[in-house]
Amino acid sequence: MFTIGDFARHGRVSVRMLRHYDATGLLRPAHVDPATGYRHYTAGQLARLNRIIALKDLGFTLQKVHDIVDGSLSTEELRGMLRLRRAELEAAMTAAAARLTQVEARLRAIESEGHMPTNDVVVVKNVPSLRVAELTAVAASYQPEDISPVISPLYAQLFERLEAAGVHPSGPGVAYYEDTVDGGITVHAAIQVAGGPETTDFSVRDLAPIAQAATIVHHGSMDSVVPTAQTLAQWIDANGYRADGYAREINLECPENRDDWVTELQVPITKL
Numbered sequence: 001m002f003t004i005g006d007f008a009r010h011g012r013v014s015v016r017m018l019r020h021y022d023a024t025g026l027l028r029p030a031h032v033d034p035a036t037g038y039r040h041y042t043a044g045q046l047a048r049l050n051r052i053i054a055l056k057d058l059g060f061t062l063q064k065v066h067d068i069v070d071g072s073l074s075t076e077e078l079r080g081m082l083r084l085r086r087a088e089l090e091a092a093m094t095a096a097a098a099r100l101t102q103v104e105a106r107l108r109a110i111e112s113e114g115h116m117p118t119n120d121v122v123v124v125k126n127v128p129s130l131r132v133a134e135l136t137a138v139a140a141s142y143q144p145e146d147i148s149p150v151i152s153p154l155y156a157q158l159f160e161r162l163e164a165a166g167v168h169p170s171g172p173g174v175a176y177y178e179d180t181v182d183g184g185i186t187v188h189a190a191i192q193v194a195g196g197p198e199t200t201d202f203s204v205r206d207l208a209p210i211a212q213a214a215t216i217v218h219h220g221s222m223d224s225v226v227p228t229a230q231t232l233a234q235w236i237d238a239n240g241y242r243a244d245g246y247a248r249e250i251n252l253e254c255p256e257n258r259d260d261w262v263t264e265l266q267v268p269i270t271k272l
Helices: 004-011 015-022 045-057 062-071 073-109 144-165 227-237
Strands: 038-042 125-129 130-139 169-179 186-195 203-207 210-221 241-242 249-255 262-271
Touching: 004 015, 004 038, 004 045, 015 038, 045 062, 045 073, 073 144, 130 144, 130 169, 144 169, 144 186, 169 210, 210 227, 210 249, 227 262
Parallel strands: none
Antiparallel strands: 125 210, 130 186, 130 203, 169 186, 169 249, 210 262, 241 262, 249 262
């Protein structure tokens, strides 16, 4: 048997926590010395302790934990619950990291206020027609925090469906956007292709050419695109143009690390 201090060390919990679990009936000591009141535990009780801590980390109340561990929850069922919770935590961490990137991007935009962008970062050019395969979905807004969770799964699905159909990309990815009638944003996740079969798994279409596009290259995750996009907007305004719609995003380089992405923004423009 272990003293309460030894059992706490083996279980990686505090003595105070064990005393609380004893008081609530969640984890009773195997033996209590009647003369001293000292609590003693067995190694076999570590299994129950592990379940208690795991379920508590899943967000269950202690009463619910009590009901579960005293029920017939199998090891496989507990493992499944833990996997689900892990996936939820990973998603929350990813979302938090994206929000931090977006905050930093807004701060950079604020810090650059009053500084006119230099002309050499923006190129005006003609964009030819492109044949693309694409999938679409609707995002709540054009904010990066609404676009990213929509467009990333679309591209994952698109690549899977292209591979299944035996269609090979002939150029980089192209993301573009349109307003919906109810205030949302239609997100088009597209990839350039030479052709494509008739299929319901994805659409194949020809994007219209852009006679004049103001373009700029963004380095980094699209969660941090705001300063680059606003630099382009300032250039358009300062040089007597009007933007005619949303920017196309050409995915020039998309390595695993999103901070190393290279994306060209192409905004259709008209001279005022």
